[in-house]
Amino acid sequence: METTETPTSGPAKPESSILTEETGEHVYTASQWQLMWWQFRKHKAAMIAVVVLGVMYFLALMAEPFAVYGPTQRFPRLESTAPTRIRFFDETGQFRGPFIYGLERSIDPETIRVTFVEDMSKIYPIRFFAEGTPYKLLGLFPMNLRLVGTDPDGPPIFLFGSDRLGRDLYSRTLYGSRISLFIGFGGVFLTFFFGITLGGIAGYLGGTVDEVIMRIIDFMVSIPQIPLWMGLAAAVPRDWPVIRTYFAITIILSIVGWGGLARAVRGKLLSLREEDYVMAARVYGARPRRLIFKYLLPNFMSYLLVSVTISIPFMILGETALSFLGLGIQPPAVSWGTLLRDAQQLTVVAQRPWQMIPGAFVVVAVLMFNFIGDGLRDAADPYARI
Amino acid sequence: MPEQKNQRLLEVNDLKKYFPIKRGLLKRTVGHVKAVDGVSLYVNEGETLGLVGESGCGKTTSGRCILRAIEPTDGEILFNDPDTGWVNLRELEQEDLIRVRQHMQIIFQDPYSSLNPRMTLLQLVGEPLVINHGIRGKALEDRVAELLKSVGLRPEYLRRYPHAFSGGQRQRIGVARALALNPRFIVCDEPVSALDVSVQAQILNLLRELQENLDLTYLFVAHDLSVVRHIADRVAVMYVGKLVEMGETDEIYPGPRHPYTEALMTAVPRPDPRASKDRIVLEGEVADPANPPSGCYFHPRCRYAEPICAAEPPVLREITEGHFVSCHRAEELSLIGVA
Ligand SMILES: Nc1ncnc2c1ncn2[C@@H]1O[C@H](COP(=O)(O)OP(=O)(O)OP(=O)(O)O)[C@@H](O)[C@H]1O
Ligand code: SF4
Ligand SMILES: [Mg+2]
Numbered sequence: 001m002e003t004t005e006t007p008t009s010g011p012a013k014p015e016s017s018i019l020t021e022e023t024g025e026h027v028y029t030a031s032q033w034q035l036m037w038w039q040f041r042k043h044k045a046a047m048i049a050v051v052v053l054g055v056m057y058f059l060a061l062m063a064e065p066f067a068v069y070g071p072t073q074r075f076p077r078l079e080s081t082a083p084t085r086i087r088f089f090d091e092t093g094q095f096r097g098p099f100i101y102g103l104e105r106s107i108d109p110e111t112i113r114v115t116f117v118e119d120m121s122k123i124y125p126i127r128f129f130a131e132g133t134p135y136k137l138l139g140l141f142p143m144n145l146r147l148v149g150t151d152p153d154g155p156p157i158f159l160f161g162s163d164r165l166g167r168d169l170y171s172r173t174l175y176g177s178r179i180s181l182f183i184g185f186g187g188v189f190l191t192f193f194f195g196i197t198l199g200g201i202a203g204y205l206g207g208t209v210d211e212v213i214m215r216i217i218d219f220m221v222s223i224p225q226i227p228l229w230m231g232l233a234a235a236v237p238r239d240w241p242v243i244r245t246y247f248a249i250t251i252i253l254s255i256v257g258w259g260g261l262a263r264a265v266r267g268k269l270l271s272l273r274e275e276d277y278v279m280a281a282r283v284y285g286a287r288p289r290r291l292i293f294k295y296l297l298p299n300f301m302s303y304l305l306v307s308v309t310i311s312i313p314f315m316i317l318g319e320t321a322l323s324f325l326g327l328g329i330q331p332p333a334v335s336w337g338t339l340l341r342d343a344q345q346l347t348v349v350a351q352r353p354w355q356m357i358p359g360a361f362v363v364v365a366v367l368m369f370n371f372i373g374d375g376l377r378d379a380a381d382p383y384a385r386i
Numbered sequence: 387m388p389e390q391k392n393q394r395l396l397e398v399n400d401l402k403k404y405f406p407i408k409r410g411l412l413k414r415t416v417g418h419v420k421a422v423d424g425v426s427l428y429v430n431e432g433e434t435l436g437l438v439g440e441s442g443c444g445k446t447t448s449g450r451c452i453l454r455a456i457e458p459t460d461g462e463i464l465f466n467d468p469d470t471g472w473v474n475l476r477e478l479e480q481e482d483l484i485r486v487r488q489h490m491q492i493i494f495q496d497p498y499s500s501l502n503p504r505m506t507l508l509q510l511v512g513e514p515l516v517i518n519h520g521i522r523g524k525a526l527e528d529r530v531a532e533l534l535k536s537v538g539l540r541p542e543y544l545r546r547y548p549h550a551f552s553g554g555q556r557q558r559i560g561v562a563r564a565l566a567l568n569p570r571f572i573v574c575d576e577p578v579s580a581l582d583v584s585v586q587a588q589i590l591n592l593l594r595e596l597q598e599n600l601d602l603t604y605l606f607v608a609h610d611l612s613v614v615r616h617i618a619d620r621v622a623v624m625y626v627g628k629l630v631e632m633g634e635t636d637e638i639y640p641g642p643r644h645p646y647t648e649a650l651m652t653a654v655p656r657p658d659p660r661a662s663k664d665r666i667v668l669e670g671e672v673a674d675p676a677n678p679p680s681g682c683y684f685h686p687r688c689r690y691a692e693p694i695c696a697a698e699p700p701v702l703r704e705i706t707e708g709h710f711v712s713c714h715r716a717e718e719l720s721l722i723g724v725a
Contacts, residue, residue, distance in 0.1 A: 281513065
C-alpha cells in the first residue's frame with residue numbers, strides 16, 4: 001500500500017492558497033480545519049465525490065427500504081433475466097404511468113437457451129412506497145415499506161436483472177455495499193492503529209527501538225502484497241460464520257497497509273519534533289504527554305486524514321479481489337466481490353452483461369475516494385509557504 | 387565559587403555537542419560532527435553577549451545546549467538561579483530543569499517554524515503560563531494582552547492565528563512568548579536575520595528596550611557583525627565549534643587579537659571606501675566539523691600561520707583582563723580592527 005506514504009513527501013502545494021487570496025478578520029481567526037475546509041470546498045471534483053459517497057453510504061446503511069427485495073429472496077423460474085424494462089406507454093401508445101410486464105419463460109429449441117419474452121397481456125403498475133417483504137430498519141424497527149415495488153400479485157421487478165438463482169441483483173448490490181464499503185473502515189482503523197502506534201513509538205523514542213521497528217517494516221513492505229493477501233485469506237476456514245470471516249479479512253487487508261503508514265507517521269513525527277515551536281514548548285516546560293497531544297498530534301491529523309482517504313479504496317479493491325477469487329467473503333453473505341464472482345465466465349460478459357453492474361459500483365466508489373483524496377491533499381497544509 | 391561570579395548569571399565550561407554520523411544498513415556510527423567542541427564562556431547579569439561566527443560554526447547548537455533544549459554531550463552549564471543560587475543544568479532532573487528554565491528562554495531565527503500554526507495568539511503566548519502557573523480564563527487573557535502590548539502588538543489580536551501576521555510581527559509574538567515567564571536570561575538565536583532590513587531595527591530596538599525595562603540578560607547569536615556591535619556589550623567569536631576570542635565589544639572591534647576575528651571584522655562592508663584596501667579576503671573553505679584540521683583549526687586559512695599552528699591546538703587564554711584569545715601568536719600580532 002505504497003500510497004499511504006504519500007503524505008510524507010508533503011502535500012502538493014496548492015497553486016492558490018486561501019491565505020494568499022483572502023484577507024480579513026474571518027481569515028485571521030480561522031482555525032486549521034476552517035482553512036482546510038475553505039480550500040477543500042474549491043475542489044469541485046472532491047465536493048461532488050463527497051455527495052456521491054454520502055449517497056452510497058446512506059444507501060448502504062438504509063439498504064432495506066431502498067432495495068426491492070431481501071438479499072437472498074429467490075424467484076424460481078426467473079433466473080438470469082435481463083433488467084426489467086420499465087414502460088410508460090402500452091401497446092396502443094397510451095400513457096399508463098410507469099409499469100412493467102410479466103415475463104414468459106421459453107426455451108429456444110435450437111440453442112437450448114432459456115429466453116424470456118414480455119407478456120403484454122397484462123400491465124403491472126410500479127408502486128412507490130409499496131408494501132413489500134417485511135424487514136427491520138437498521139436491524140431495529142420492523143417495517144415493510146419499500147421505495148418501489150409491484151402489487152403482491154405482480155411479477156418481480158429486477159432493476160439490474162436477476163442472478164443465476166433468480167435473486168434481484170439491484171437489491172443484492174445495495175446489501176453488498178454494506179460489506180464492501182465498510183470493510184474499508186474496519187481495515188483502515190486497524191491499519192491506523194498499528195501504523196500510528198508503531199510509527200509513533202519509533203519516531204518518538206528513536207534509537208534502537210526505532211531501528212528494530214523500521215527493519216520489520218522494511219521486511220513487511222518488501223513482501224509482494226497480492227500473494228500475501230491470497231495466502232492469508234486462503235488460510236481462513238471456509239466454514240467460519242460470516243462475521244468472523246469479515247473480521248479476518250479486515251485484519252488481512254490491514255496487515256499489508258500498516259508498514260507504509262508507520263513509516264509515514266514516523267517521518268512526520270521526526271520532522272515535527274525538529275520544529276522550533278516544539279523546542280520552544282519544551283523550553284517553557286511542556287511535558288512529553290502535552291507535547292504529543294497538543295503539539296505533535298494536531299499537526300499531523302490532517303496528514304492522517306489524507307492517508308485514510310487514499311487507503312480506503314485499496315481496502316475496497318482488496319475485498320473485491322479476494323471475494324472475486326473466492327478467498328474472501330463467503331456466500332450467502334453478499335459483497336460486491338461475491339456478486340462479481342457470477343461474472344467470472346466469459347459468456348457472462350457477452351450474454352448477461354448486467355451481472356457486471358456491481359463492478360461499476362466498485363469503480364465509482366474507488367474513483368470518488370481518490371477525488372476526495374486529491375482535494376484533501378491540496379487542502380491538508382493551508383500554511384504551505386508560497 | 388569565586389567571588390566575581392556574583393555578578394555573573396551564566397557560566398559555561400567546556401561545552402561539547404557531537405552529532406553521530408550514521409552510515410550503512412545497520413546505521414553504525416562512523417564518526418561525529420563536532421558541532422560544539424569545548425566552548426567556555428560566561429555571561430554577566432544584565433548584559434548582552436554576542437556570539438558570532440560563520441554559518442555552521444555551532445552558534446545555534448551552543449545556544450540550544452546551554453538551555454538543554456538539546457542534550458549536550460559534555461560540559462558544565464552553571465546558572466545563577468534567582469531562587470536557589472548556582473545550579474549545574476546538566477545535573478538536573480526533568481522537574482527541576484523545568485523549574486529552573488522558567489528563568490531561561492529562547493527566541494528563534496525562523497518566524498514561521500517558531501510558532502505553532504494551530505494555536506491562537508492567546509494560546510501561543512499563554513501556554514507557558516498555563517503550564518507553569520495554571521492561569522486560565524480572564525486572568526490569562528489579561529496577562530497575554532499585557533505581554534502583547536509590551537512587544538508592540540494590539541491586544542485585540544488575541545483570537546488570531548499566526549498566519550495573520552508578517553515576519554516582524556511573528557517575531558514580536560515569539561518575544562512575547564519568551565517573556566511570559568519573566569525570565570532572567572534569553573538566548574536570541576539570530577532573531578532578526580530572517581527579517582526585512584527595515585524591520586530588523588525595530589526588533590533590535592524592542593529587544594534593547596525590554597532589556598532595560600525588565601533587566602534581561604541576552605546571549606545574542608548572530609552572523610552579522612554590525613548587528614552585534616549595535617546590541618552587544620561583549621562579543622564571543624566561534625570558529626568550527628570552538629571559541630577563538632571573547633571580550634568587550636569596544637575592545638574587540640577596534641583591536642581584535644585573533645586572526646579569524648580580524649578577517650571577520652574587515653569583511654564587514656564599511657562606508658569609507660579608503661578603508662577597503664585593508665579588507666582581508668578569507669581564502670579556503672570553512673573546516674569540516676566532522677573532520678577538523680590538526681592544531682589550530684584556523685591554520686589552513688590563516689595568513690599568520692606558523693609551523694606550531696598545525697602541530698598544537700592553542701588554548702583559550704586571558705591575555706588582558708576580560709579578553710580571551712585562543713591563538714599561539716596572540717601577543718605578537720598587530721591586527722586591524724574597525725574604528
Ligand atoms: N541535528 C543535527 N544533526 C547533525 N548535525 C548537526 C545537527 N545540527 C547541527 N549540525 C551540524 O553542526 C554544525 C553546527 O550547526 P549550527 O546550526 O549550530 O551552526 P550555526 O553556527 O548556528 O550556523 P548558522 O549560522 O547557519 O545558523 C553544522 O555543521 C551542522 O551541520
Ligand atoms: S594559532 Fe596560528 S593558525 Fe591559529 S589563528 Fe593563531 S596564528 Fe593563525
Ligand atoms: Mg544557527
